[in-house]
Amino acid sequence: MTDFESGLKDALRRREPRRDLTDRVMAQIGARAMPARRSFWPAVAAVALLTVTVAGAGEGLRAKRQLMFAVELTSRKLGVAQAKVTELSRRRIGRD
Amino acid sequence: MVYSIAWNYLRNQALAEEVAQEAFLELHRRMAQIESEAHAVHFLRRVAVHRAIDEGRRTRLQSRMGLEGVPEPAERPRAGDPMLEAALGRLVAGLPGRARMIVILRYQEDLEPTEIALILGIPVGTVKSSLHRALSVLRKRMARKWKGVLQ
Numbered sequence: 001m002t003d004f005e006s007g008l009k010d011a012l013r014r015r016e017p018r019r020d021l022t023d024r025v026m027a028q029i030g031a032r033a034m035p036a037r038r039s040f041w042p043a044v045a046a047v048a049l050l051t052v053t054v055a056g057a058g059e060g061l062r063a064k065r066q067l068m069f070a071v072e073l074t075s076r077k078l079g080v081a082q083a084k085v086t087e088l089s090r091r092r093i094g095r096d
Numbered sequence: 097m098v099y100s101i102a103w104n105y106l107r108n109q110a111l112a113e114e115v116a117q118e119a120f121l122e123l124h125r126r127m128a129q130i131e132s133e134a135h136a137v138h139f140l141r142r143v144a145v146h147r148a149i150d151e152g153r154r155t156r157l158q159s160r161m162g163l164e165g166v167p168e169p170a171e172r173p174r175a176g177d178p179m180l181e182a183a184l185g186r187l188v189a190g191l192p193g194r195a196r197m198i199v200i201l202r203y204q205e206d207l208e209p210t211e212i213a214l215i216l217g218i219p220v221g222t223v224k225s226s227l228h229r230a231l232s233v234l235r236k237r238m239a240r241k242w243k244g245v246l247q
Contacts, residue, residue, distance in 0.1 A: 004235055005203065011184035012204040014100040021099070021113055025120045 097137070097205065098144040104200045105148040106155075107189050115151055119143040141205065142215050145197060152193055180242070187237050195230040198223055 001009075102115035122143050123136060130136045188199055194216070201212045209223040216223070 004231070004238070007180060007184055008188070008199065008203045008234070011181040012104050012188065012200055014097065014204065015103050017099040017103075017113055017116060018109070021116060024113075025117050028117065028121055029124050 098140050100204060101141065101144045101200060102148045102151075104185070104188070104204055105197060106152055107185070108155075111151055111155065112148075115144055115147045118147050138215075145201070145215055149193055149197060183241060184234070184238065187234050190237075191230055191233065194218075195226050198226050199230050199234075202227060 098119045099112055099116040102112035103109065106112050106115070119140050123130070123140055126139065130139060188196060191199060197216065198212055201207045201215065202209075207215075209220050209227065213220040213223045
């Protein structure tokens, strides 16, 4: 690789998005996953990958912590939302 | 990776985030078809590349990115100099769409021409010749700005 190509590599190095990007994607995935009442594990997997990809490959431990946090948070949020949907459906069936 | 591809191509934070968001939502929609982590990375990269190209066309960013907007250096720069990097980034942004994406995939993502060809759906020979031409254009334009620095 020439000096010029090294310069290009430096100029085009990966950049970090704003921190709330992960939250926004999670919110959208959650919103889309809930109405159809599908399994939320694909959402968890997508967010996990998002966290790893956003964090970058060279940030091992930090990425791993973020990944665990994202998986845990997503599971929790989607779990709560799914329970609410189930509860609402039960009530509606009870009324009908 | 996803955000960086879009940012380096569009050089607009909001648009790059939009592209990244769409790519992850698309991944979520297709999660059942994803077979491995490598497959997911390839899928994300491919979606990000095509969404960024579409967005670039839509916003006609190219016409707004004048190469002449690159500021003249106040002093002779070194390799690794932030000013030099910014100028190179802007010169890349001034390349035509496909050549720009090829340069980004080669130097940001470290992809081989065969992988780039697969993502863009064009022949490997076209990738190689576009890359060669793009580098030659960039060298000339850079030399015009900073004579002899990166030769």
